[in-house]
Amino acid sequence: MLRAEGLCLGARLADVALDLRAGEAVAVLGPNGAGKSTLLSALAGLRELDAGRIQWKGQELSHIPFLERGRTLAWLGQESPADFAFPVREVVAQGRHAWGDDGRGVEAAMAALDITHLAARPITELSGGERRRVFLARALATGAPVQLWDEPASALDVRHALEVYRLAASLASEGHALMVSLHDLRAAYRFPRVLVMDRGRLVGDGPPHAVLT
Secondary structure, rough: OOOEEEEEEOOOOOOEEEEOOOOOOEEEEEOOOOOHHHHHHHHHOOOOOOOEEEEEOOEEHHHHOHHHHHHHEEHHHOOOOOOOEEEEEEEHHHHHHHHHHOOOOEEEEEEHHHHHHHHHEEEOOOOOHHHHEEEEEEEEHHHOOOEOOOOOOOOOOHHHHHHHHHHHHHHHHHOEEEEEEOOHHHOOOOOOOOEEEOOEEEEEEEHHHHHOO
């Protein structure tokens, strides 16, 4: 579904190549500064690479119009600013912008992240964990077949973190492709495939029992 070849970006990415297939959920691990966030944002088309290419179903990602790309790829960054007091439902609905703000899937996304009861609350009044779930719901509301989540469980309590991992597995079973960066090695065993990054390089790719040695 998504193919990267020879991705290079300064010292952040060094000749990274991988395939992300429909119906799989992939965990990305590595120490701080290993290149996990850079890789995810590059796959989302948000980085200008020094070399390499990214293809979506055989088409160069950079050649895909912006709105079409927004229907194809959903990206959750490690940090999501909440500078304006928009109601939660409105923030989640921003995920439908590429579809013309049709509002489809917004209620389902909020229910999946357990934030329906927060729908009318200004996002600036929420806790860090609640805001994290709102922005994850926004990514989910896009309906994009490729979901790229950078540390989605950061700031979440144990229950909601487990729900995020279950959600990833559920989306994969429906045919989505997911790539999720993590720091929790135990959580990585919930994913059938694990990538390990170190100093900008991909140094491991396989099932967790084989990679996490």
